[in-house]
Amino acid sequence: MAIHNLRVVSERATPLLQVDGVSLEYRTPERIVRATHRVSFDVHAGDRFVLLGPSGCGKSTLLKAVAGFVPPSEGEIRLEGRRVLQPGPDRIVVFQEFDQLPPWQTVAQNVMFPLRQARKLSRAEARELALDSLHKVGLAGFADAYPHTLSGGMKQRVAIARALAMRPKVLLMDEPFAALDALTRRRMQEELLALWDDAAFTLLFVTHSIEEALVVGSRILLLSPHPGRVRAELNSHQFSLASQGGAEFQAAAQRIHTLLFDEPAAEAAPRARSAAGR
Numbered sequence: 001m002a003i004h005n006l007r008v009v010s011e012r013a014t015p016l017l018q019v020d021g022v023s024l025e026y027r028t029p030e031r032i033v034r035a036t037h038r039v040s041f042d043v044h045a046g047d048r049f050v051l052l053g054p055s056g057c058g059k060s061t062l063l064k065a066v067a068g069f070v071p072p073s074e075g076e077i078r079l080e081g082r083r084v085l086q087p088g089p090d091r092i093v094v095f096q097e098f099d100q101l102p103p104w105q106t107v108a109q110n111v112m113f114p115l116r117q118a119r120k121l122s123r124a125e126a127r128e129l130a131l132d133s134l135h136k137v138g139l140a141g142f143a144d145a146y147p148h149t150l151s152g153g154m155k156q157r158v159a160i161a162r163a164l165a166m167r168p169k170v171l172l173m174d175e176p177f178a179a180l181d182a183l184t185r186r187r188m189q190e191e192l193l194a195l196w197d198d199a200a201f202t203l204l205f206v207t208h209s210i211e212e213a214l215v216v217g218s219r220i221l222l223l224s225p226h227p228g229r230v231r232a233e234l235n236s237h238q239f240s241l242a243s244q245g246g247a248e249f250q251a252a253a254q255r256i257h258t259l260l261f262d263e264p265a266a267e268a269a270p271r272a273r274s275a276a277g278r
């Protein structure tokens with residue numbers, strides 16, 4: 001009994017995803033662009049983990065590295081303790097762009113495609129799973145429609161249904177609602193949280209909106225401007241769409257703003273001293 005309990009505790013302590021001292025670089029013919037500098041964070045099963053930072057701080061690059069598209073120049077990324085070396089069906093990305101669905105496939109075919117290719121399901125099995133997933137995002141009636149007949153929000157729902165149908169270990173989302181109007185964006189945030197309640201997946205979500213980070217996230221990693229370094233990691237599970245606009249929510253948003261954009265004291269102090277010494 002005691003041994004069993006000990007084992008459970010140790011399993012819980014192992015993060016699902018570990019990003020460990022990861023620097024990411026792009027090599028162009030002229031120069032090397034450092035996108036992130038020694039970034040570390042742990043994502044536990046069931047987390048809604050948000051990467052938040054200003055444009056160009058390397059959020060998308062970090063997500064691509066977790067997806068296995070960009071190899072770290074330093075450090076490593078581990079999923080369930082195993083080093084991430086390439087893309088795999090255990091990590092699915094939902095992007096910002098509405099054109100991530102091949103236009104020649106119907107909505108159902110779009111959702112079925114990776115199930116057939118990567119999970120090797122039969123046509124019937126894939127269709128059943130696809131329809132179930134489309135039902136969850138409120139698109140059961142559009143299974144046989146083509147993507148160009150859908151609104152932006154509906155296309156994003158299809159992309160989310162397609163990702164969730166694959167049952168990834170981590171769902172990766174790169175500003176999935178950024179191109180939507182404010183009302184649709186809010187509704188999609190609500191739906192994502194409802195899906196998470198229902199399906200209990202692990203989410204790694206990128207945004208540069210402080211409000212969206214507080215609403216969507218249970219934990220938030222703050223990244224400094226280019227190249228991205230970790231500024232802070234915060235809990236945010238106490239906030240929801242309902243708390244938006246409230247005093248506590250506003251105070252948290254203000255605090256994050258200060259952490260993101262004010263020069264950190266530890267870095268500012270030595271610089272001020274060396275300037276004074278000159």
Ligand SMILES: Nc1ncnc2c1ncn2[C@@H]1O[C@H](COP(=O)(O)OP(=O)(O)OP(=O)(O)O)[C@@H](O)[C@H]1O
Pocket residue numbers: 026027028033034035053054055056057058059060061062208226
């Ligand atoms: N293919 C590329 N080649 C060279 N440099 C790149 C490439 N993609 C991104 N970068 C650079 O890497 C840095 C990080 O880019 P990244 O797209 O990850 O930022 P981001 O935080 O996602 O920004 P945004 O909020 O605008 O989407 C930037 O300085 C960018 O110019």
Ligand SMILES: [Mg+2]
Pocket residue numbers: 059060061174
């Ligand atoms: Mg980006």
